[in-house]
Amino acid sequence: MTSKIKYFAVLASVVALFTSCKDSKKQNTLEETATVEKVVPEDLKWSERMMLSEIERFPEATKLDFATRARWTYTPGLVLSACSRVYEQTKRQEYYDYIYDYADTLIDSTGNIDTYSLEKQNLDMIKSGDVLLFLYPITKEERFLKAMQTLDSQLESQPTTSDGGYWHKKVYPHQMWLDGLYMAEPFHTRYAREYVEDEAKKQKIYDHVVLQFDLIQKHSRDEKSGLLYHGWDESKEQRWANKETGNSQHFWSRGMGWYGMAMVDVLDFLPEDHPGRERIIKYLNQYAEAITNVQDESGLWWQVLDQGDREGNYLEATGTSMFTYTFAKGARKGYLPKKYLDVAKKSYQALLDKLVSVEENGVVNLNQCCAVAGLGGNPYRDGSFEYYIGEKIRSNDPKGTGPFIMASLELEK
Numbered sequence: 001m002t003s004k005i006k007y008f009a010v011l012a013s014v015v016a017l018f019t020s021c022k023d024s025k026k027q028n029t030l031e032e033t034a035t036v037e038k039v040v041p042e043d044l045k046w047s048e049r050m051m052l053s054e055i056e057r058f059p060e061a062t063k064l065d066f067a068t069r070a071r072w073t074y075t076p077g078l079v080l081s082a083c084s085r086v087y088e089q090t091k092r093q094e095y096y097d098y099i100y101d102y103a104d105t106l107i108d109s110t111g112n113i114d115t116y117s118l119e120k121q122n123l124d125m126i127k128s129g130d131v132l133l134f135l136y137p138i139t140k141e142e143r144f145l146k147a148m149q150t151l152d153s154q155l156e157s158q159p160t161t162s163d164g165g166y167w168h169k170k171v172y173p174h175q176m177w178l179d180g181l182y183m184a185e186p187f188h189t190r191y192a193r194e195y196v197e198d199e200a201k202k203q204k205i206y207d208h209v210v211l212q213f214d215l216i217q218k219h220s221r222d223e224k225s226g227l228l229y230h231g232w233d234e235s236k237e238q239r240w241a242n243k244e245t246g247n248s249q250h251f252w253s254r255g256m257g258w259y260g261m262a263m264v265d266v267l268d269f270l271p272e273d274h275p276g277r278e279r280i281i282k283y284l285n286q287y288a289e290a291i292t293n294v295q296d297e298s299g300l301w302w303q304v305l306d307q308g309d310r311e312g313n314y315l316e317a318t319g320t321s322m323f324t325y326t327f328a329k330g331a332r333k334g335y336l337p338k339k340y341l342d343v344a345k346k347s348y349q350a351l352l353d354k355l356v357s358v359e360e361n362g363v364v365n366l367n368q369c370c371a372v373a374g375l376g377g378n379p380y381r382d383g384s385f386e387y388y389i390g391e392k393i394r395s396n397d398p399k400g401t402g403p404f405i406m407a408s409l410e411l412e413k
Helices: 003-034 046-057 074-090 093-106 129-139 142-157 178-195 199-220 253-266 276-293 317-332 339-355 385-390 398-412
Strands: 175-177 231-233 356-358 364-366
Touching (some): 046 398, 074 129, 178 253, 199 231, 276 339, 339 398
Antiparallel strands (some): 356 364
């Protein structure tokens, strides 16, 4: 081989090597570009990961719960109550701004609440009052105080059963639902403690709050299982109501979830010396035993609690998240024996393993949530087993994500 040929052969090798390196670098750059940006960092705790995921899904807090327009209702109140606790742990401005935006959008300068109707006497509408209880001490905006006073006035005028139990809504006469205790009583207890100066009125509110728990225990608790029926109709006129007891037919997971959260949250604000306090703690312990008895071996709970072996029933995320929160908080605060912390840890791990998924961008999903369930109304909901398992199942229902965040915060402590 001549020296000239050798020269060109070497030159060709160098060019090939250079081109190969260049192509390799180009490929690496393309791969780096293809890596999905994490909108929710995976090194955060689950409480923050889910909260940031909710903000990513619903950039406007007023649209929480897949809403097409801003509205005052209980589901944003639930998630924002959880958000306020995340803010208190982290002091991240993003969380505060998200909460503030909800109240700022829906409450005008005079304290009027947009989309809220006092005349409807709907207990669900009280829940978002928790947002105001969080914001007012920080902002001192008079409109937020006036809005709280409006919600308090609803509870002062709410129609009741003959023995003093709140109707769930004006359109559901003579009916107490488990849901209602969580919607109204934590707000009312805290409002009384922090904003009612007249001592007689304050005590009257405390007594009335405790009465709601006494009555739901009296009317809705099944003595054999210890579980509570979703609804009770004093008139026994509803098609869903048992003609002898007035109770609905089944033990619905989320219904009992609402009730458990109501007990542990009310106890935060009911005075230590109130005679009803020990009764609520007793109810909570009875409840914990009954709920644990129907827990699936997976750690989760069924949509219809006591019928796990029945075709069509499914392991449901919102009720499981609520039970996890109730047990974790109840054990931490000393209302429940420590063994219930282990129950909470088991159910929480089951949620993470079986019902939580994470997208490429880090967004966290909570799957297998019952979207909605109620009694009566139009179209009529008959409270049958087929009704409860037939309602829509979806991911990231706020009635699951909110309690999941609160359960995470409890277990992170």
